[in-house]
Amino acid sequence: MGKEKHDRRPTAKSKLMIPLLNLKQRLVVPVKKLISILHRKGRRLDWYNLRSTEPIARKFGFYRGEPIDRYYINRFLLKNRRFIQGRILEVANDGYSKKFAINARSIDILHVNSKNPKATIVADLTKGDNLPRDAFDCFICTQTLQFIYNLSAAVQGIYQILGRGGVVLLTVPGIAQISREDNGRWGDYWRFTEASLLKLFSEVFGKENVHVESYGNVLSSIAFLEGLCVAELTPQELDHHDSDYQMLLTVVARKAFDGPPHV
Numbered sequence: 001m002g003k004e005k006h007d008r009r010p011t012a013k014s015k016l017m018i019p020l021l022n023l024k025q026r027l028v029v030p031v032k033k034l035i036s037i038l039h040r041k042g043r044r045l046d047w048y049n050l051r052s053t054e055p056i057a058r059k060f061g062f063y064r065g066e067p068i069d070r071y072y073i074n075r076f077l078l079k080n081r082r083f084i085q086g087r088i089l090e091v092a093n094d095g096y097s098k099k100f101a102i103n104a105r106s107i108d109i110l111h112v113n114s115k116n117p118k119a120t121i122v123a124d125l126t127k128g129d130n131l132p133r134d135a136f137d138c139f140i141c142t143q144t145l146q147f148i149y150n151l152s153a154a155v156q157g158i159y160q161i162l163g164r165g166g167v168v169l170l171t172v173p174g175i176a177q178i179s180r181e182d183n184g185r186w187g188d189y190w191r192f193t194e195a196s197l198l199k200l201f202s203e204v205f206g207k208e209n210v211h212v213e214s215y216g217n218v219l220s221s222i223a224f225l226e227g228l229c230v231a232e233l234t235p236q237e238l239d240h241h242d243s244d245y246q247m248l249l250t251v252v253a254r255k256a257f258d259g260p261p262h263v
């Protein structure tokens with residue numbers, strides 16, 4: 001019988017070639033990466049259109065698409081959605097509660113003043129006398145702490161409103177422009193690091209009840225500062241973590257069942 005037309009049995013030559021091809025494939029990416037690193041670390045720098053004291057877009061890239069910090073906030077809340085249940089409180093609106101809650105008994109909205117018609121609780125996080133006590137299983141406190149000057153009073157307020165075993169899911173900026181709108185309303189005071197957040201929350205919740213993480217890298221930080229949006233980076237570029245470039249910081253802190261009643 002003659003040789004089959006589509007016989008793909010490996011010949012001696014191809015048996016030798018396959019490992020060589022695999023080796024080539026495995027080398028191509030690292031070599032390309034190495035060339036790019038050497039090129040970038042060399043003296044010649046291509047600025048393309050980045051050499052400007054004006055950002056490409058202002059307002060965190062809202063007008064181009066989804067701001068990059070929101071990508072990380074969504075990732076963080078998705079990862080911790082098991083805590084978003086029972087009596088839930090969120091700052092300013094109920095968007096994240098509705099998106100991520102797995103078993104909501106109630107959803108309340110906290111606002112510092114009465115100008116927000118959606119608010120069900122109007123209170124200042126730094127003023128314990130006006131805040132509910134032991135009232136919530138989960139507090140979604142995104143992008144708020146940077147606008148409160150008295151940080152330790154605010155963390156004590158967060159502790160106060162949580163019930164025993166309740167959890168706060170909090171995010172703050174590490175590398176970010178000033179929010180002009182918020183700066184005009186309540187003041188934009190702080191940018192954070194993993195180290196500052198760990199100390200701040202450990203002093204009130206106890207170190208063993210606090211977990212701090214960061215998101216971002218040099219590329220996503222630059223893109224965020226330039227006002228680029230999520231669609232302009234690849235998922236690999238967004239998800240790469242470099243702890244020297246803490247663009248967004250997150251805290252999961254639990255009020256212990258046997259911790260102090262109120263601070």
Ligand SMILES: C[S@@+](CC[C@H](N)C(=O)[O-])C[C@H]1O[C@@H](n2cnc3c(N)ncnc32)[C@H](O)[C@@H]1O
Nearest residue numbers: 091092093111112124125142143144147148186
């Ligand atoms: C940009 S919004 C953040 C909430 C929003 N859900 C988000 O993810 O962007 C800033 C919020 O900070 C709140 N805020 C400012 N100072 C406050 C204070 N002393 N106590 C409680 N909330 C405060 C304001 O009510 C405002 O809703």
